[in-house]
Amino acid sequence: MTRTGLLGGSFNPAHGGHRSLSLEAIRQLGLDEVWWLVSPGNPLKAEQGMAPIAARLASAQLAARGAPIRVTAIEAELGTRYTADTLRALLRRYPDRRFAWLMGADNLAQFHRWHDWRSIARMVPIAVATRPGYDARAQEAPAMGWLRRFVRSAADGRNWTEWRLPSLVQLIVPPDPTSATALRAADPDWHETVMKSFHPEAFRDGVTRKLLFRRRPFARNRTRSP
Numbered sequence: 001m002t003r004t005g006l007l008g009g010s011f012n013p014a015h016g017g018h019r020s021l022s023l024e025a026i027r028q029l030g031l032d033e034v035w036w037l038v039s040p041g042n043p044l045k046a047e048q049g050m051a052p053i054a055a056r057l058a059s060a061q062l063a064a065r066g067a068p069i070r071v072t073a074i075e076a077e078l079g080t081r082y083t084a085d086t087l088r089a090l091l092r093r094y095p096d097r098r099f100a101w102l103m104g105a106d107n108l109a110q111f112h113r114w115h116d117w118r119s120i121a122r123m124v125p126i127a128v129a130t131r132p133g134y135d136a137r138a139q140e141a142p143a144m145g146w147l148r149r150f151v152r153s154a155a156d157g158r159n160w161t162e163w164r165l166p167s168l169v170q171l172i173v174p175p176d177p178t179s180a181t182a183l184r185a186a187d188p189d190w191h192e193t194v195m196k197s198f199h200p201e202a203f204r205d206g207v208t209r210k211l212l213f214r215r216r217p218f219a220r221n222r223t224r225s226p
């Protein structure tokens with residue numbers, strides 16, 4: 001049984017906050033690795049300013065360097081639009097893995113807007129990382145009103161594979177004010193810079209390599225909801 005954390009997102013671009021969250025989840029939950037699921041698109045975010053998926057994968061590859069983090073665009077192969085469907089497909093495809101869904105407090109604050117979000121909570125444990133400026137809003141969010149009864153102690157985090165679902169644990173992550181929005185504002189052409197040092201051959205899953213060698217950017221072909 002391989003204990004795997006899943007962190008989905010646009011990664012537009014990936015940054016130290018994503019890495020810090022992942023490493024803390026590995027430490028606090030005893031994970032073997034974390035998969036970063038770089039999404040083709042997200043209708044909860046504006047399409048304008050969304051870099052091509054190849055650039056976002058490149059930034060994730062750089063941010064994950066040297067860590068037990070696998071960067072992937074596997075949703076393209078699965079053909080899933082919603083996170084709930086992605087999880088169903090992953091659970092079928094990888095019966096020898098146990099998955100936990102990772103998210104920041106900013107996503108918990110809008111979790112009630114995700115398609116079939118209660119089903120997500122019934123399929124995998126959810127680990128929510130603290131994030132400056134969002135923690136109070138997350139605690140008051142509609143989804144938390146339902147999830148509150150299923151909160152587990154962080155001290156018991158390494159036993160998450162034994163928890164009855166739904167279950168939610170809150171991870172204390174060192175404050176990191178980095179945001180993708182601020183990074184894009186500081187360097188609107190970041191995607192051009194990061195591609196210069198990008199090596200598609202380094203990806204271990206064939207679907208990501210195939211995706212990167214397509215002539216047209218996949219990010220413009222379809223979108224997905226969380």
